Amino acid sequence: MEVVIVPDAAAGGELIAEAMAALLRRKPDALLGVATGSTPLPIYQALAARVRSGAVDASRARVCQLDEYVGLPAGHPESYRSVVLREVVEPLGLSAGSFMGPDGSADDVQGACEAYDAALSDAGGVDLQLLGIGTDGHIGFNEPCSSLASRTRIKTLTDQTRVDNARFFGGDIAQVPHHVITQGIGTILEARHLVLLATGEGKAEAVAQTVEGPVAAVVPASALQLHPHATVVVDEGAASKLKLAPYFRATYAAKPAWQGL
Numbered sequence: 001m002e003v004v005i006v007p008d009a010a011a012g013g014e015l016i017a018e019a020m021a022a023l024l025r026r027k028p029d030a031l032l033g034v035a036t037g038s039t040p041l042p043i044y045q046a047l048a049a050r051v052r053s054g055a056v057d058a059s060r061a062r063v064c065q066l067d068e069y070v071g072l073p074a075g076h077p078e079s080y081r082s083v084v085l086r087e088v089v090e091p092l093g094l095s096a097g098s099f100m101g102p103d104g105s106a107d108d109v110q111g112a113c114e115a116y117d118a119a120l121s122d123a124g125g126v127d128l129q130l131l132g133i134g135t136d137g138h139i140g141f142n143e144p145c146s147s148l149a150s151r152t153r154i155k156t157l158t159d160q161t162r163v164d165n166a167r168f169f170g171g172d173i174a175q176v177p178h179h180v181i182t183q184g185i186g187t188i189l190e191a192r193h194l195v196l197l198a199t200g201e202g203k204a205e206a207v208a209q210t211v212e213g214p215v216a217a218v219v220p221a222s223a224l225q226l227h228p229h230a231t232v233v234v235d236e237g238a239a240s241k242l243k244l245a246p247y248f249r250a251t252y253a254a255k256p257a258w259q260g261l
């Protein structure tokens, strides 16, 4: 696992956007796994700026969703499908056809989950999966004690996650669905490169447990330790509880630029 400490969220966004641009230059039809929440927004803004300036051609890029609420009406502005279309697909100038996600309104939820895992595999697998992290250490919507081998499936949100996400629903927790579909931890680990961005002191404890704690289902993000190419990008606040921060800083400072992330 590589840990990169950046000054702030904007710097994290630039760094990761550049890694995504480099991937698209090598593989123009790369499948980019995107995350929702507020943390990754600087990445999408920085990548869209590179597309607008001509620094990278994203016209053949493909985008896939990490997770989705169950039961929101089609077109609800806070369904993750709507968020990804608004924040990623449209700013990059992609068509809805280049985008895939699980069907959160399917009658057969389990069937929709299995179909999504199959679709990811049929698409050749995810090249780069962006991840945020919940305050309880969740990735996607894999809440604590999710199986580290889990596949895409339905999950029940913790009260903490529903409180955290109520801000997207006008602060009204009653509007936050209880159930979600999420790529499983086993599914996430199949992506070729995992890039987790965490910003702010509120994520510091979860980041410390993810990076320096044991691999444990109670901290789902700790599964990144099992992946051969996992990058954790943190700002100073999110890095504030890392005991090995001096080592991570020195290692990254000495890294040759050509290696990228």
Ligand SMILES: N[C@@H]1[C@@H](O)[C@H](O)[C@@H](COP(=O)(O)O)O[C@@H]1O
Pocket (backbone or CB within 6 Å): 035, 036, 037, 038, 039, 040, 066, 067, 131, 132, 133, 134, 135, 138, 139, 140, 141, 161, 165
């Ligand atoms: N399912 C999403 C996660 O993918 C995201 O990482 C998390 C943190 O969101 P934020 O970045 O807004 O803190 O929120 C939700 O739970």
